[in-house]
Amino acid sequence: MPHLSISGLCKAFGKKKLLDGLDLAVERGECLVVFGGSGSGKTTLLRHIAGLLEPDAGTVLIDGQRAGDVSAQQRGVAMAFQNFALYPHMTAFENIASPLRARAIDEARIARQVQEVAELLRIAHVLDHSPRQLSNGQKQRTSLARSLVHKPQMILLDDPLRNVDAKIRFEMRLEFPKLFKAFGSTVLYVTQDYREALALGDRIGVLVDGCFAQIDSPAGVYRNPQSREVARLFGDPPINLFEVTPQRGPGGAMQVQIGGQTLVLPDPCTGLQGRACVLGVRPEDLLFSTEAQPGALPVTMEAAMPINVRTVALLKAGDGAELLASRPEDPVLAARRERLGGFATLVPGRCMFFDRASGARI
Template sequence: MATMLKLDRLTKRYGAETVLDGVSLSVAEGETVAIFGPSGSGKTVLLRLISGMSEPEDGELLINGRDVVGTAPEERGVGMAFQNFALFPHMSAYENIASPLQARKSTAAKVKEGVDRVARLLKIDHVLGHAPRQLSNGQKQRTALARALVAAPKLLLLDDPLRNVDAKLRFEMRLELPRLLQGFGSTVLYVTQDYREAMALGNRIAVLVGGRFVQVGNPEEIYDRPATVEVARLFGDPTINLIEAEIQAGNGGPVAVVGEGRLPLAPGYDGLVGRRAVLGIRPEDIDYAEPGDPQAVPVRVAALLPLNDRLVRLLVGRDGQEFNASKDAGARSLGEGAETAFRAAPTSIILFDPATGQRIAPQAH
């Protein structure tokens, strides 16, 4: 598949601060890539560079094989929708959506055809005559999205467009947006601080931290095999359990000594025997065992927290270490103060280097 967008060592500074530090990324035609990361990591700045609203200090930015650094925004064929809607207050919803087509000097008939089509798709055709102040936040968001889509841009940049809408609409749009974007055939960069949104909308996720891409991969890869402890912490609610442990030899292969318990590891970690590692265990991967199980960690249930359809238990080991365990609310009943033990499937345990924070991949036999 052809490459629509290529970023090569793109760097952006504001004074002495380097906001983007040599970022590189290739995006295929028709692909949706979610740019995910914490606040201040450079996500919006990256979109501004691609759109032409700002220029990099160094690096190349190619759209359809053409370096567009220094090219005016209107010559890049890029559509953009912002999290704050950025609608023209003196224009109706219709006029806001129509503005990109009118800038292209499209005929009145073509403008009407384009606006009506995208408004129907986004279910805002009944408010086209309204001014922005008369629209709900959800309608404003859809109007801004319609304006970005109406000219059928080959490259669409969405800057956290669901951040300022209510939870119900955000959930609905997570379901609807992939279908809409596929229908328009655009290549999409979707910026978000919500890991669920990134996983729902992106064919791939590019994790941006401190102005650098620390991992790029499909949602399953990033969740199950995070490149670093930092990436692991960004995905999941409750957050991943991180436990420093010594790796020892066991009867059936290497085991991790956690407090007064032992957890078997997957094959391929024999080279770690005698060393320490950080174990990453997702709360939903923790299972309960009998307190005397030799392949489990004895713990006490310190607190219970209902979370939607799940019940989160705070577990405390005999050495004082704390662990979160998340199971469906109907799982085995263990009340506060109960003595129990936990284990995890060896293949669900992720190992990290305690010095660098990098994931340690199992070695093939």
């Protein structure tokens, strides 16, 4: 039996539908990242699980029991918010201890559990500080410690890294998986940052138009997106998308027209001849070379920019169609400021095709 089971969940505020027949099953101890854009219903979903909202339709089961039949305090669910939500008149210690005091736990046990979670999150040295004396990173850790201190069966994290700086976000992406495993809790983690989703989730649920467009492993979502919309949401630089109609060319190879010029596809593309579709190619799967390649697309490199340890090149085909290519760090290429003629080819086995009308993966 899944730890969390949601079926047909619907919620609307006025005429706006945020959840529309949403289904989800999460296993005990799993970390599922709920990923989606602003206003997609991510926080609304968490609030239903926490018992803060009643659904218009559908059910939420925790350990097979209807969540609505159990008081919010007895569900074994803790929630941390993106705005920290710390009590300003309490010290960090008292903020963390507040869920234990609400359960009338004895003071010795409160002190022990607060100290344990504070050491785990590296904030033991600021337990006597008020929230105004804490950095944003310390506030975020204090908020998380308050959620973890009573060792909940399930933790709901509502975009907890949104209000901290890039350095803290990077550090916490490394620390969170260890924390989750240490507590053994089931985790639902909400974010609109695809990097966090790929780094933290055992699985990722991509929330689009009120329901999950795809629930899969991080590798599955990135490498095998089931729709054009899912493919578009993951990746920086973003996936290249071209409206094409594959045709069989000389020698039997399948080819498409991009920028008014012909590109030979490296894959068989069985059943796609003459079909109106969208070709998706991630930048790392588009190769750029200054040497002519059989079946390659003639392009001009308009610009190049180093990103971490890769160089991203903006390529332009004959009639102005733009393509993004990513390759291992190339200081010489990245330093160029003038145009450079060359050729683009695709990595075999990495082409994605989507139906042009529905956007579904073919």
